Amino acid sequence: MSRPSSVPTPGAPTLPHAVAIAWGVAELPQRGPKRELSTERIVEAAIVIADADGIEAVSMGRVATALGFTPMSLYRYVTGKDDLLLLMVDRASEIHSPPADGGWRTRLRTWATYVRAGYQAHPWLASMPPSATPTTPNRLAILDGALGAMDELRLPDESKVSIALLLMGYIGLFGESGHETRIDDDMRGALRELVTVERFPHLAAAVQEGILDEPLASTDRAFFFGLNRLLDGLQAWIDRGGHDDAAIDRIPPGVVADRKVKDTMKAVREAEARLAEARREAQKVAERAIEREAAAEERTREREAKAQEKADAKARKRS
Known part of the structure; x- marks a missing residue:
């Protein structure tokens, strides 16, 4: 099937079709007297479907049906589903975090709260594979907002970007795991x-x-507990001078997949389970011994009390 490619406006950089549309530098089809479609309408209709039924429900056919057009009509505006998904992600990522007072921690926390709210408004957004390098304006705006929150920090831009990506990954993964329903x-x-x-x-x-019993990741308390611990770690790292860690540990994938390694680790887990059970049994034995000792002491006190009562009774008779 032949599909149109993006034709950039004069002087515009050559970009993939969907990226060019997101930046507003793509030459779009001319609208005829009865042509009511637009890229904006297509993307908005797709987002409505994804918000209601999940991203897996989005297809060119269903979007076309929702708009009252044929799937072929959509291809004048987007070259396929991949383009549509990229445009959906960018549109749903239009998140505006207002300036916040306070230090970098407070500002990053506010930024993270707004980004999370955007993910909550479009739950499917968290399940979309993240781009290693954001290329669309709204995704870059989220990153820019994080860097703005860290403006006071005297760190290299590379470190600030790494911090932002760390927090964005946390927000995204947290949002994705929060989709679960209670068991x-x-x-x-x-x-x-x-x-x-x-x-x-x-x-x-x-x-x-x-x-x-309930999905822990769905609670605000769980989200902010993790966010605050990440900020604590960043604070400690900054207090140490903000130097990159020298050690980078890598384990070859083949090692993890090796059958002997798996069998050995299984044996370790089983040994740990037996050790844990032995410790619990030892604790029970110790508790029973303590109970026996306490009971023996109590019996001794009772005998001594009775002996004392008898002695006191004899003394009263002699007197």
């Missing part, structure tokens, strides 16, 4: 049966307490 009663009961001390020695107690 039903059957699943809750199943987890309590399946997550045993033997297999998950460190997690079992939390599951029994119901910690995982």
Whole structure:
């Protein structure tokens, strides 16, 4: 199928079609007397579908139907679904974080709050694969806002960009994990049966307490707990001088996938589970020993009290 490519306006840089549209430098089709379509309408219709039914529901056919046109009509404005998705991401990323008073931490926290609100308004946005290098204006504006919040910091721009990407990754991943719904009663009961001390020695107690009954990532408390800890870490790093860490640890993927490594790590987990069970058993034995010792002491005190009562009674008789 032959599809039109973007023709940049005179003097404009050569850009991919969707990026050129986002920047407003693409030559768009001329509208005829009855031609009511536009890139803006197409993108808006696609966002409405994604907001209601998820990004997987977006297709050129469904968007065309929503607008009352044929799919072929859309290709005059966007060259395909990939272009459409990029334009949707940029439009949904039109997030304006107002200037905030206070230090860099306060300003970054305000920026993060507004970015998160944008992700909450369009839940599908967090599930879109992030670009290693943002290329569209609204995505770059988010990055620019973060750098503006850090204006007072005397750090290299590379470090500031790394901080911004770290926080954007946290917001995005947090938003994506927050899409889960709470588990039903059957699943809750199943987890309590399946997550045993033997297999998950460190997690079992939390599951029994119901910690995982609701998606933790859906709460404001969980989001800001993580955000504040990230800011704490950045503060400590800055206080140390803001130097890049020298050590970069890499584990070859082949090592992680190696069967012997997997078997060995499984054996370690099983040994840890047995050790944890042995420690719990030792704790129980110790507690029982303490209880026996306390009971013995109590019996001794009772015998001594009775002996003293008898002695006192004899003394009263002699007197």
